[in-house]
Amino acid sequence: MVYAFHGTSEEIYLIRFLQGTLVNLEKKYDEVYFMRNEEQYTIYDFEQVRGLQHDFFLFLKEEGAQEISY
Numbered sequence: 001m002v003y004a005f006h007g008t009s010e011e012i013y014l015i016r017f018l019q020g021t022l023v024n025l026e027k028k029y030d031e032v033y034f035m036r037n038e039e040q041y042t043i044y045d046f047e048q049v050r051g052l053q054h055d056f057f058l059f060l061k062e063e064g065a066q067e068i069s070y
Contacts, residue, residue: 034056
């Protein structure tokens with residue numbers, strides 16, 4: 001399902017690119033999730049001792065996998 005999105009031109013291009021690629025991703029992965037991060041989630045890099053708040057997350061789960069990789 002695709003919702004209306006009002007973002008920068010680069011973000012809109014990314015969304016359109018993924019819409020075109022979604023069919024290929026769904027052929028390879030059992031579950032595909034794309035999420036916009038509104039500064040809610042931080043991924044921590046403990047080696048560099050910093051937190052990263054990416055604008056988007058793409059989660060892909062392969063058939064038979066126990067965990068979601070990103």
